[in-house]
Amino acid sequence: MRNIAVKIMYDGGGYHGWQTQPNGITVQERMEKVLSELTGEIIAVCGCSRTDSGVHALEYVFNFKSNTGIPAERLPYAINTHLGNDGIAAVAAKDVSEDFSARFSSDGKRYVYKIWNSTLQNPFTAKYSWFVPYRLDVENMKIAAEKLCGKHDFSAFMAAGGSQKTTVRTIRECVVKESTEWREQLEVEVEADAFLYNMVRIITGTLVEVGTGRKTVEDIEKIIRDCDRRGAGMTAPPEGLFLKKVFYKPELLEW
Amino acid sequence: MRNIAVKIMYDGGGYHGWQTQPNGITVQERMEKVLSELTGEIIAVCGCSRTDSGVHALEYVFNFKSNTGIPAERLPYAINTHLGNDGIAAVAAKDVSEDFSARFSSDGKRYVYKIWNSTLQNPFTAKYSWFVPYRLDVENMKIAAEKLCGKHDFSAFMAAGGSQKTTVRTIRECVVKESTEWREQLEVEVEADAFLYNMVRIITGTLVEVGTGRKTVEDIEKIIRDCDRRGAGMTAPPEGLFLKKVFYKPELLEW
Numbered sequence: 001m002r003n004i005a006v007k008i009m010y011d012g013g014g015y016h017g018w019q020t021q022p023n024g025i026t027v028q029e030r031m032e033k034v035l036s037e038l039t040g041e042i043i044a045v046c047g048c049s050r051t052d053s054g055v056h057a058l059e060y061v062f063n064f065k066s067n068t069g070i071p072a073e074r075l076p077y078a079i080n081t082h083l084g085n086d087g088i089a090a091v092a093a094k095d096v097s098e099d100f101s102a103r104f105s106s107d108g109k110r111y112v113y114k115i116w117n118s119t120l121q122n123p124f125t126a127k128y129s130w131f132v133p134y135r136l137d138v139e140n141m142k143i144a145a146e147k148l149c150g151k152h153d154f155s156a157f158m159a160a161g162g163s164q165k166t167t168v169r170t171i172r173e174c175v176v177k178e179s180t181e182w183r184e185q186l187e188v189e190v191e192a193d194a195f196l197y198n199m200v201r202i203i204t205g206t207l208v209e210v211g212t213g214r215k216t217v218e219d220i221e222k223i224i225r226d227c228d229r230r231g232a233g234m235t236a237p238p239e240g241l242f243l244k245k246v247f248y249k250p251e252l253l254e255w
Numbered sequence: 256m257r258n259i260a261v262k263i264m265y266d267g268g269g270y271h272g273w274q275t276q277p278n279g280i281t282v283q284e285r286m287e288k289v290l291s292e293l294t295g296e297i298i299a300v301c302g303c304s305r306t307d308s309g310v311h312a313l314e315y316v317f318n319f320k321s322n323t324g325i326p327a328e329r330l331p332y333a334i335n336t337h338l339g340n341d342g343i344a345a346v347a348a349k350d351v352s353e354d355f356s357a358r359f360s361s362d363g364k365r366y367v368y369k370i371w372n373s374t375l376q377n378p379f380t381a382k383y384s385w386f387v388p389y390r391l392d393v394e395n396m397k398i399a400a401e402k403l404c405g406k407h408d409f410s411a412f413m414a415a416g417g418s419q420k421t422t423v424r425t426i427r428e429c430v431v432k433e434s435t436e437w438r439e440q441l442e443v444e445v446e447a448d449a450f451l452y453n454m455v456r457i458i459t460g461t462l463v464e465v466g467t468g469r470k471t472v473e474d475i476e477k478i479i480r481d482c483d484r485r486g487a488g489m490t491a492p493p494e495g496l497f498l499k500k501v502f503y504k505p506e507l508l509e510w
Contacts, residue, residue, distance in 0.1 A: 089375060
């Protein structure tokens, strides 16, 4: 039986996240339906992460087992033809080894969170960013972001509901930068070996509170040390968050 | 009576263009309704151009006469509060001289047309670009674009239905460039003193035909010379087109 990894991108605005659930249509459901139609088999897919309702993906990876004869390089076209304009597009597909798991074989992910920092809205970015109409001290946000890097217990940056064994994670990079697309847009990029539930959204909420002056750069170390969710900032809304990259060792999966 | 110029941006996807018409909701109608509510007067607005159904604006300027006491700098906030998430946002407003007309005082405009050049769609750009899945010779398109510059009779690049006195226009700049946002995206930017009906969309359609090899770089001069619409390429679809900038002499309007 083949094991096939698929890279997709999706606009999460119309979806209740990745994982199948009773309350609304999810990306997982959409993909399983399309792949079942294409292959004539009952397909179950394994996604690289649960993304929340409304969160977007510039790159998302899942894998599925199948006996289909469709060559991997043809699969994205076949998927896209079935999907139509559904806010999801397949970008690539590869045959992978039997034990590859999009979720458990990943050794890191990178997210970008977009903030619209202006008193005036923008109709092109409104669905893809958090509208923050307050003046932000971006330099302080940049310094605070640096202080989050490294191996720490990030329980203060985790929403209730996670099922992880440990809350220690290694943030490889955390940067705040001005967008090249729009002058009014800021981006928080975070790369880690793995993430806790809502971690990037809580990090962003905390950095914005440093930007407004509600918290100081010095608070960051204390927030990490105290391991108390109440010490960190608010959870930024889902529409600004994009999964940007999912990492695998090249011997497991290289696009 | 005051004469007020307003700069807005809008996602044209949900609108039947700028100009009020019986078949669907237009941006002009939306603005007149909001301004009438805000001022308590019956407001008629004068727009800088008729943009077609589905065309977007990164910058659009209109003006209107009113006795309202709302200071110009407060007006964008008042407008946006009334608009909600309607795909339109006011960006700036200024009091201008009595005889200023957003349409007739303008001495130039700049458009950008976005082309998605990949065999695979992208859910984030699909509503904002023309999906061209053929291999394009971008270098040839760049040379062809240059040949369109200057003062010419552009009748070959005009759809039927225009009401202009002359079909002579001066293209100040016409360039094809790779987008900085997405690797697969091309942009055609055209600046001219004024434009004929569908001019940028026909220019883009023609440049894409140069890209696919259906037309040659040398054809451009002949197409201009012949003044025959049938010589030029197809009209590119509206969703890729953005009005980017409207020019006025600084003594008339400076933002």
